[in-house]
Amino acid sequence: FRLGGVTSTISIATLLxxxxxxVWQVFYTENTSxxxxxxxxxxxxxxxxxxxxxxxxxxxxxxxxxxxxPSEAGNYATAIVIIGWFxxxxxxxxxxxxxxxxxxxxxxxxxxxxxxxxxRLVLGLLTMPVFLGAIALYQRNTGLLxxxxxxxxxxxxxxMIFSSxxxxxxxxxxxxxxAEHPAAxxxxxxxxxxxxxxxxxxxxxxxxGLAGVSxxxxxxxxxxx
Numbered sequence: 001f002r003l004g005g006v007t008s009t010i011s012i013a014t015l016l017x018x019x020x021x022x023v024w025q026v027f028y029t030e031n032t033s034x035x036x037x038x039x040x041x042x043x044x045x046x047x048x049x050x051x052x053x054x055x056x057x058x059x060x061x062x063x064x065x066x067x068x069x070p071s072e073a074g075n076y077a078t079a080i081v082i083i084g085w086f087x088x089x090x091x092x093x094x095x096x097x098x099x100x101x102x103x104x105x106x107x108x109x110x111x112x113x114x115x116x117x118x119x120r121l122v123l124g125l126l127t128m129p130v131f132l133g134a135i136a137l138y139q140r141n142t143g144l145l146x147x148x149x150x151x152x153x154x155x156x157x158x159x160m161i162f163s164s165x166x167x168x169x170x171x172x173x174x175x176x177x178x179a180e181h182p183a184a185x186x187x188x189x190x191x192x193x194x195x196x197x198x199x200x201x202x203x204x205x206x207x208x209g210l211a212g213v214s215x216x217x218x219x220x221x222x223x224x225x
Contacts (some may be wrong), residue, residue: 003198011196013056017187021050024180038177045180053190060194064210067201076207078145079152086131087160092137102175109184113172120164128157152211159214161200162222169225182225189221 066074098116102109135153139145145153170182198215200209 002063002066003056003202004197005196006059009056009059010191010198011219013187014191016052017184021184027156028196033060040083042174042179043179044185049183052187054062056190057195060197061158064197064201068207072207073147075146075149076152076210079156079207079211081151082135083143086124086128086144086157089127090160090164091167091223094120095140096119098168098171100172102172104179108177109172109175113168115169117165117168120168124161131174132157148206148208152208155208155211156214159211159218162215162218166170166222166225169222173225184222185224189217191219192220 068076094116098112102112106110132154135145135150137145139150173179173182193213196213197210200206200213203209205212
């Protein structure tokens, strides 16, 4: 019953997403002369898609919390928080800088994107062994995290490499004042994450499977952007 409910929700959300995109293409016309309209578009579109994403995530959370139980759900949340620290380290300030500089000089936008992406990857690849090594050392000395949690952190870290590139591409869309495009892609990614996550849970891979799904979703999102 719960699986059917989540599947129905994913289907409704998918139809809603395609419906919104269709209505947008039919009725919205680009008007660069109206600054108010441009600001409203770049504010309301991300806000609306983000609310849709949060709703889907909330419904999916009610499902996987029941399947995983408090212990494994807590381990999964721990892995997400830990990898979130590393993501802040590799991305902090770069998206804002890229949007600002690219919007000022669009002729050099490829250079800005390439340089910032290379910097993200180099910074991540140089510090990731230290980051993962510290976690492995902590696990070896204390055993508090658990092997599955460490594996989930590693999988999330791999997926973060692709999501880091996606954030740079998103910043380019913002530089062109096209925030609706990455916003729509984020909803597509959320639906894909939930669909693949359901498969992973049904097959019995637990929260490690959810972490592994993030790699596939982040790769597809990057390609789509």
